[in-house]
Amino acid sequence: MDQGSKSINISADEGVILQKIFRHGPINRADLAKEAGFSRSKVSGLVTDLLFRDILSETNRPGSCHGKWKDLDINQHLGYLVGIDIGTTSVDVSLADCSCSLMEHQFEASNVNDGPEIVLGQATNLLEEILQSQNVKKADILGIGVGIPGPVRFPSGEVIGGQFTPGWEGHKIQEILSKDFPGAVIMTENDANLMAVGSFNEGLAQNTDNFIFVKIGTGIGAGVFCGGQLYRGATSCAGHIGHTCVDLAGPVCRCGNKGCLEAKAGGLAIAEIAEAAAAEGKSKLLMRLKNENRGRLTAVQVGEAAARQDQIAQSIIIGSAALIGSVLAGVVNLHNPELIVLGGGVSKLGDLFLAEIRREVLKRTYSYTTIGLRIGISPINDTVGVIGATHFIRDWIFLMEGKPLSLAL
Amino acid sequence: MDQGSKSINISADEGVILQKIFRHGPINRADLAKEAGFSRSKVSGLVTDLLFRDILSETNRPGSCHGKWKDLDINQHLGYLVGIDIGTTSVDVSLADCSCSLMEHQFEASNVNDGPEIVLGQATNLLEEILQSQNVKKADILGIGVGIPGPVRFPSGEVIGGQFTPGWEGHKIQEILSKDFPGAVIMTENDANLMAVGSFNEGLAQNTDNFIFVKIGTGIGAGVFCGGQLYRGATSCAGHIGHTCVDLAGPVCRCGNKGCLEAKAGGLAIAEIAEAAAAEGKSKLLMRLKNENRGRLTAVQVGEAAARQDQIAQSIIIGSAALIGSVLAGVVNLHNPELIVLGGGVSKLGDLFLAEIRREVLKRTYSYTTIGLRIGISPINDTVGVIGATHFIRDWIFLMEGKPLSLAL
Numbered sequence: 001m002d003q004g005s006k007s008i009n010i011s012a013d014e015g016v017i018l019q020k021i022f023r024h025g026p027i028n029r030a031d032l033a034k035e036a037g038f039s040r041s042k043v044s045g046l047v048t049d050l051l052f053r054d055i056l057s058e059t060n061r062p063g064s065c066h067g068k069w070k071d072l073d074i075n076q077h078l079g080y081l082v083g084i085d086i087g088t089t090s091v092d093v094s095l096a097d098c099s100c101s102l103m104e105h106q107f108e109a110s111n112v113n114d115g116p117e118i119v120l121g122q123a124t125n126l127l128e129e130i131l132q133s134q135n136v137k138k139a140d141i142l143g144i145g146v147g148i149p150g151p152v153r154f155p156s157g158e159v160i161g162g163q164f165t166p167g168w169e170g171h172k173i174q175e176i177l178s179k180d181f182p183g184a185v186i187m188t189e190n191d192a193n194l195m196a197v198g199s200f201n202e203g204l205a206q207n208t209d210n211f212i213f214v215k216i217g218t219g220i221g222a223g224v225f226c227g228g229q230l231y232r233g234a235t236s237c238a239g240h241i242g243h244t245c246v247d248l249a250g251p252v253c254r255c256g257n258k259g260c261l262e263a264k265a266g267g268l269a270i271a272e273i274a275e276a277a278a279a280e281g282k283s284k285l286l287m288r289l290k291n292e293n294r295g296r297l298t299a300v301q302v303g304e305a306a307a308r309q310d311q312i313a314q315s316i317i318i319g320s321a322a323l324i325g326s327v328l329a330g331v332v333n334l335h336n337p338e339l340i341v342l343g344g345g346v347s348k349l350g351d352l353f354l355a356e357i358r359r360e361v362l363k364r365t366y367s368y369t370t371i372g373l374r375i376g377i378s379p380i381n382d383t384v385g386v387i388g389a390t391h392f393i394r395d396w397i398f399l400m401e402g403k404p405l406s407l408a409l
Numbered sequence: 410m411d412q413g414s415k416s417i418n419i420s421a422d423e424g425v426i427l428q429k430i431f432r433h434g435p436i437n438r439a440d441l442a443k444e445a446g447f448s449r450s451k452v453s454g455l456v457t458d459l460l461f462r463d464i465l466s467e468t469n470r471p472g473s474c475h476g477k478w479k480d481l482d483i484n485q486h487l488g489y490l491v492g493i494d495i496g497t498t499s500v501d502v503s504l505a506d507c508s509c510s511l512m513e514h515q516f517e518a519s520n521v522n523d524g525p526e527i528v529l530g531q532a533t534n535l536l537e538e539i540l541q542s543q544n545v546k547k548a549d550i551l552g553i554g555v556g557i558p559g560p561v562r563f564p565s566g567e568v569i570g571g572q573f574t575p576g577w578e579g580h581k582i583q584e585i586l587s588k589d590f591p592g593a594v595i596m597t598e599n600d601a602n603l604m605a606v607g608s609f610n611e612g613l614a615q616n617t618d619n620f621i622f623v624k625i626g627t628g629i630g631a632g633v634f635c636g637g638q639l640y641r642g643a644t645s646c647a648g649h650i651g652h653t654c655v656d657l658a659g660p661v662c663r664c665g666n667k668g669c670l671e672a673k674a675g676g677l678a679i680a681e682i683a684e685a686a687a688a689e690g691k692s693k694l695l696m697r698l699k700n701e702n703r704g705r706l707t708a709v710q711v712g713e714a715a716a717r718q719d720q721i722a723q724s725i726i727i728g729s730a731a732l733i734g735s736v737l738a739g740v741v742n743l744h745n746p747e748l749i750v751l752g753g754g755v756s757k758l759g760d761l762f763l764a765e766i767r768r769e770v771l772k773r774t775y776s777y778t779t780i781g782l783r784i785g786i787s788p789i790n791d792t793v794g795v796i797g798a799t800h801f802i803r804d805w806i807f808l809m810e811g812k813p814l815s816l817a818l
Contacts, residue, residue: 151777161777210643224743226635233745234619237778244739245773255775330653330739334633336642364654366664368560368570369646 008055008397013038015399017046018055018074022394025099026059026071047072054078055398074098074398079142081394082184084123085191085385086148088112088164088218091119093126094386095134098142100201100394104130105383112149115167116159116176124180141184145393146173147191147385149219154236155396157188163255164219187396191215191385192239193230195343195378196223197395198388203380204341211337213378214241216324217344219254220262224335242266244327261327265320267299267346273316274302283312303349314352321353325360332365332373343378417464417806422447424808426455427464427483431803434508435468435480456481463487464807483507483807488551490803491593493532494600494794495557497521497573497627500528502535503795504543507551509610509803513539514792521558524576525568525585533589550593554802555582556600556794558628563645564805566597572664573628596805600624600794601648602639604752604787605632606804607797612789613750620746622787623650625733626753628663629671633744651675653736670736674729676708676755682725683711692721712758723761730762734769741774741782752787 010018020035021027027035033043050056055078058070076097085092092107106126110119123146131138146157150164152173162169174186189197196213199205205213209228215221220242224231232238242262243255250259251269263269274297278286285305290297305313328340340361342354358375378384419427429444430436436444442452459465464487467479485506494501501516515535519528532555540547555566559573561582571578583595598606605622608614614622618637624630629651633640641647651671652664659668660678672678683706687695694714699706714722737749749770751763767784787793 222743226640227638229636231635231744233778234747234782235745235777235780237775238743238745240742240745240775240778241739243775243778244742245735248772257773257775326654327739330650330736331743333649333653334631334647334740334743335640336644336647336649338643363657364666366646366649366652366666368644369642369649369652371644373643 010055010398013042014046014050017043017050018398021056021072021074022100022391022398026073028071029069032072079140080136081390082127082141082144083194083386083389083393084127084144084146085194085389086110086112086119086123086146087191087385088149091123091126092383092386093123093130094383094390095127095130095136096390098394100387100390102383102387102390103134105386106130112164112168113166116171116173120173120176124177138181139183141181143185143187143393143397144177144181145194145389145391145396146177146186146188147194147389148173148188149191149217149221151237151240152188152190154189154232155187157186159188160236161255185393185397187393189389189392190221190223190236190239192221193223193232194388194392195384196225196341196388197230197392198380198384198386199223199341199343199378200225200228201391202387203378203384204376205339208339210335211339211341212239212328212331212335213341213343214324214328214347215344216266216342216346218267220266220324220344222331226335241327241331244330246323246327261323265323267344270299270302270316270320270346271297273319274299274305274313277312277316283310285310286313299346300348303346303353306352307350317349317353318356320346321349321356322360325357326364328357329361329364332361332369336369338372338374340373340375341378342376343381343384347377347381419464419807422451423455423459426452426459427807430465430481430483431509431800431807435482437480438478441481488549489545490799491536491550491553492795492798492802493536493553493555494603494798495519495521495528495532495555496600496794497558500532500535501792501795502532502539503792503799504536504539504545505799507803509796509799511792511796511799512543514795515539521573521577522575525580525582529582529585533586547590548592550590552594552596552802552806553586553590554603554798554800554805555586555595555597556603556798557582557597558600558626558630560646560649561597561599563598563641564596566595568597569645570664594802594806596802598798598801599630599632599645599648601630602632602641603797603801604793605634605750605797606639606801607789607793607795608632608750608752608787609634609637610800611796612787612793613785614748617748619744620748620750621648621737621740621744622750622752622793623733623737623756624753625675625751625755627676629675629733629753631740635744650736650740653739655732655736670732674732676753679708679711679725679729679755680706682728683714683722686721686725692719694719695722708755709757712755712762715761716759726758726762727765729755730758730765731769734766735773737766738770738773741770741778745778747781747783749782749784750787751785752790752793756786756790 033040057075059073078098081096083094091110094105095103151160157174159168173188192215205211213223222239222241243260247259251263253260253263278290306317466484468482487507490505492503500519503514504512560569566581566583568577582597601624614620622632631648631650652669656668660672662669662672687699715726
């Protein structure tokens with residue numbers, strides 16, 4: 001591994017121990033043995049070594065009482081973890097300790113079209129502010145996980161395509177960032193994939209092995225979990241459900257095809273349909289909102305108008321949700337998930353949006369596939385990306401992500 | 410494991426050794442160590458024990474030359490493996506040795522609607538004929554893998570739903586068969602899942618970790634591989650792509666919904682559309698074929714007419730392929746497979762059918778998702794089901810399938 005100097009050699013058995021600690025938090029040796037399926041003496045040997053190497057530490061968990069042995073946790077003084085979530089119109093940066101406890105989260109508006117140097121520069125500035133305010137030294141950063149709103153080759157971090165991240169194609173995020181953070185392990189992933197990781201670790205999808213995280217923002221993309229692991233597909237492109245064609249005669253999409261789900265039902269599409277409706281005088285409320293907003297509307301404004309019973313806004317929301325639901329029906333029939341988590345800005349459109357997606361999914365799927373299927377909105381929507389980025393880089397450093405389902409080298 | 414008396418205790422490390430031997434065939438100790446990622450001495454210890462327990466045997470592979478050590482293989486005298494593939498209109502039975510080498514394969518027409526007792530009785534009769542002709546004793550059968558054309562709970566083998574297998578719902582196949590074969594380990598799976606397993610082990614999908622097998626027969630279903638393992642989903646229902654709605658105003662499907670892919674583009678739909686066209690006098694060739702066939706047509710006959718340049722038949726085939734392609738586009742965007750294998754009776758419809766599916770998939774997917782995507786027709790179409798059933802039961806007995814991606818107990 002040449003992505004930084006902080007790489008830590010962990011054996012397969014040690015990886016199992018760490019994975020259980022990451023999942024269950026501070027834990028005693030007996031429970032650890034049970035969870036890992038190892039003998040008590042094997043756990044004892046592994047733990048002694050991990051303590052000696054300062055990877056684990058012993059803690060006094062309030063209320064825990066297991067004789068002479070204290071609970072075990074990751075050594076929080078090992079270093080810090082950074083999550084960077086680059087969106088189409090914003091950049092989020094967070095700092096966490098080795099337990100992935102968020103210490104500080106900052107964000108600002110950005111434009112992905114400005115290219116990697118400018119946008120990663122914004123992220124670096126935000127990070128340096130956070131480091132200063134938290135009194136953390138650059139050299140103490142163990143790793144940085146980065147999400148970008150487009151496909152990225154794993155594990156090299158090379159941006160693929162570039163339709164969604166113009167100017168980024170072929171750039172390797174980790175190489176750019178490593179100039180400023182030479183001591184840190186840096187890895188890049190697609191943003192929806194990281195949101196799925198965040199949701200699996202701290203969101204709705206905890207203890208859910210088979211689920212889909214759907215990010216509905218400017219674009220529409222998904223992160224796919226199979227058997228408790230992020231599934232990346234053959235060429236790191238799994239989850240591109242926003243580019244399933246729903247109308248061959250539809251508008252041209254950012255990806256170059258026609259009538260993609262995202263071009264018909266994403267945040268931009270909702271805003272454009274509402275702007276057109278306002279221009280045609282169909283809705284007084286949308287007209288007023290548009291005038292107040294220098295002739296533009298956002299999907300969130302359309303959602304607010306719908307919540308205020310504007311019928312045109314409601315029909316736009318329902319139209320978008322119905323299309324998203326029709327594509328998710330195909331997703332459900334193939335993947336048979338336990339859960340679909342909706343995140344991203346447009347997921348805040350409210351109950352009408354969620355209800356229509358649910359209805360459409362149930363109408364278009366095999367009944368036994370949806371027994372027990374839950375569809376919900378991410379409760380940690382604003383931070384799920386950076387939380388995912390933090391867990392992603394921690395798992396990479398300590399577990400090499402366990403055994404990745406698909407490693408496109 | 411109470412599914413039979415032949416269960417064999419294999420440790421996790423031994424499982425790795427067996428998995429490599431199953432994958433690579435006879436192999437020497439040095440290559441085995443390399444493939445398994447174990448030390449030479451560790452492999453030596455494991456192999457000695459597996460030889461002592463008669464699970465492995467040493468072979469003289471022609472041309473192999475590795476000093477004093479012979480190649481290692483599964484002990485073919487351990488017992489025999491049976492594959493049963495129950496289709497909607499046929500039942501296939503095969504016998505194989507422990508290397509999964511097919512010894513004999515028999516099939517006959519059947520009707521899944523006759524229910525489990527009658528259809529499994531047909532399978533049992535075929536199997537007893539094969540045992541007699543091969544001079545194999547019932548007691549020497551190690552395991553029986555069974556595929557049925559509908560969803561089945563894994564690993565219990567309980568048939569779910571019953572829309573596609575009327576009269577089978579709630580029955581546990583392994584309990585019924587174990588009356589006749591009390592000494593064998595018996596496990597049941599969905600037929601498309603087993604075809605995917607067959608394709609992974611001996612078909613187009615060898616060495617392909619991420620792929621989809623699509624069975625296009627009376628119904629349309631898929632088997633999904635993620636990271637080299639069969640993926641079953643949250644409730645053993647993954648792969649039900651035939652019940653993705655493509656036309657809300659379409660015909661009622663066997664599943665109870667309206668306008669499912671299968672109801673619009675499956676084998677029965679193709680035949681019915683062609684029969685209607687013949688009745689309306691649109692195609693002389695289809696009319697003649699229909700009259701020769703007591704007023705009925707089959708999808709294969711429509712394919713033959715298309716191959717003879719009948720334009721109505723061609724347009725029916727293209728219409729079906731376009732719908733299948735449109736659903737597969739969603740599959741590709743989500744799963745990002747390396748390969749889609751088409752199997753089942755309708756997949757024999759010829760180049761026109763395949764070409765239209767390919768075109769539709771490429772038209773409706775994100776371009777970077779299809780870089781390197783192959784779409785091909787299964788070359789072992791007639792036996793892929795029983796081959797899959799044989800590998801499935803062998804993996805279950807010796808490997809517990811490794812670590813299943815999703816074990817819905």
